[in-house]
Amino acid sequence: MIRLENLTRRYPGSQHAAVNRLSLNVRQGEFCVFVGPSGCGKTTTLRMINQLDLPDEGRVLINEVPVEQSDVITLRRRIGFVMQHAALFPHRTVAGNIATVPRLLGWKRARIKQRIEELVALMGLETAMLDRYPHQLSGGQQGRVSLARALAADPPILLMDEPFAAVDPVVRQRLQGELLDLQQRLHKTIILVTHDIDEAIRLGDNIAIFRHGGELVQYDSPARILAAPADAFVERFIGPDPTLKRLGLLQVTHLPRHDVPLVDEALRPIETAWPTLPSAWRLVIDQQQRPLYWLSVHGERLAVSHTIGGRDTLRQALAALVHTPTDLLLHLDEQGRYQGGISTGSLRHSLNGPQAVS
Numbered sequence: 001m002i003r004l005e006n007l008t009r010r011y012p013g014s015q016h017a018a019v020n021r022l023s024l025n026v027r028q029g030e031f032c033v034f035v036g037p038s039g040c041g042k043t044t045t046l047r048m049i050n051q052l053d054l055p056d057e058g059r060v061l062i063n064e065v066p067v068e069q070s071d072v073i074t075l076r077r078r079i080g081f082v083m084q085h086a087a088l089f090p091h092r093t094v095a096g097n098i099a100t101v102p103r104l105l106g107w108k109r110a111r112i113k114q115r116i117e118e119l120v121a122l123m124g125l126e127t128a129m130l131d132r133y134p135h136q137l138s139g140g141q142q143g144r145v146s147l148a149r150a151l152a153a154d155p156p157i158l159l160m161d162e163p164f165a166a167v168d169p170v171v172r173q174r175l176q177g178e179l180l181d182l183q184q185r186l187h188k189t190i191i192l193v194t195h196d197i198d199e200a201i202r203l204g205d206n207i208a209i210f211r212h213g214g215e216l217v218q219y220d221s222p223a224r225i226l227a228a229p230a231d232a233f234v235e236r237f238i239g240p241d242p243t244l245k246r247l248g249l250l251q252v253t254h255l256p257r258h259d260v261p262l263v264d265e266a267l268r269p270i271e272t273a274w275p276t277l278p279s280a281w282r283l284v285i286d287q288q289q290r291p292l293y294w295l296s297v298h299g300e301r302l303a304v305s306h307t308i309g310g311r312d313t314l315r316q317a318l319a320a321l322v323h324t325p326t327d328l329l330l331h332l333d334e335q336g337r338y339q340g341g342i343s344t345g346s347l348r349h350s351l352n353g354p355q356a357v358s
């Protein structure tokens, strides 16, 4: 969908290229994250995709058509741009900000009003906020309005330049989650720029890692970058504990099912179709598959204290396992019914075995 071919940009007076012979393909519906240290050419690349800056060499193609063949109106209809630090127009209300591109495209007032109402609902904004000015909003609210403005004309492509840099870590995490939920519904083609590798790992289907001088070092899925960094620079950039980060990418439901030793309320063993994790403890479950208590081979009883849900990550599972007295963690569904068991061994297997994160 977006193809960069040998894209090169040298600013006058600078010895090094800001972006150097960059070639990259972003598929339709892909969430691609550009990451790298400050000044490595990420913003310059986004600006060239959006025609705010022109390459000295190479070209940008959208759906195989070079962008320079598109007029500004077509480009704004196709590409929503979320600028660094939200960058809302300070003298326009929230409604005025959101209406920017629809007005540019000459939409009728009624259509703009209807679209603003849709976006308010989509982004979880309050209608009362529409008449306020940007300085009357929190950082998180400004972020949402900025995204609503970028989505106003329903463009298939979203370019986002450090959209969460100005908000505190708690709000950032929430906005990241909201963006992922939104993407599941909207299926845009997204390029997001950040210098935060953890943000890149959480959001990206693919991550492009740049180094100074606008050189692309590795372009791959987060799991493959963590499992097989291209060189020492990438290794340093992803930082310590790549294994924990890999575990953070997988949900409990992705693990092949294992069972703990199971017995019914009359302590009769329950056979299952899945491999059983070795343990001196047996889990007593009722007829509705709800866990009742643990029973040791010596008849000792233990309450069920640590459980995990299917949507939790394997990193959360590992953290919980550290605290389980039985060294077994129970996976329960939303109704509290038993769905399988996890041990440190089965987690290790998920990283190294045939279904390893790759």
Ligand SMILES: Nc1ncnc2c1ncn2[C@@H]1O[C@H](COP(=O)(O)OP(=O)(O)OP(=O)(O)O)[C@@H](O)[C@H]1O
Residues within 6 Å of the ligand: 011, 012, 014, 018, 036, 037, 038, 039, 040, 041, 042, 043, 044, 045, 195
């Ligand atoms: N208008 C400009 N004129 C001259 N040099 C520029 C201009 N804009 C950017 N540069 C230089 O080009 C290089 C790449 O800048 P760019 O803003 O693309 O990097 P970045 O990776 O987005 O950085 P950051 O993460 O700090 O935003 C830097 O060395 C920067 O100083």
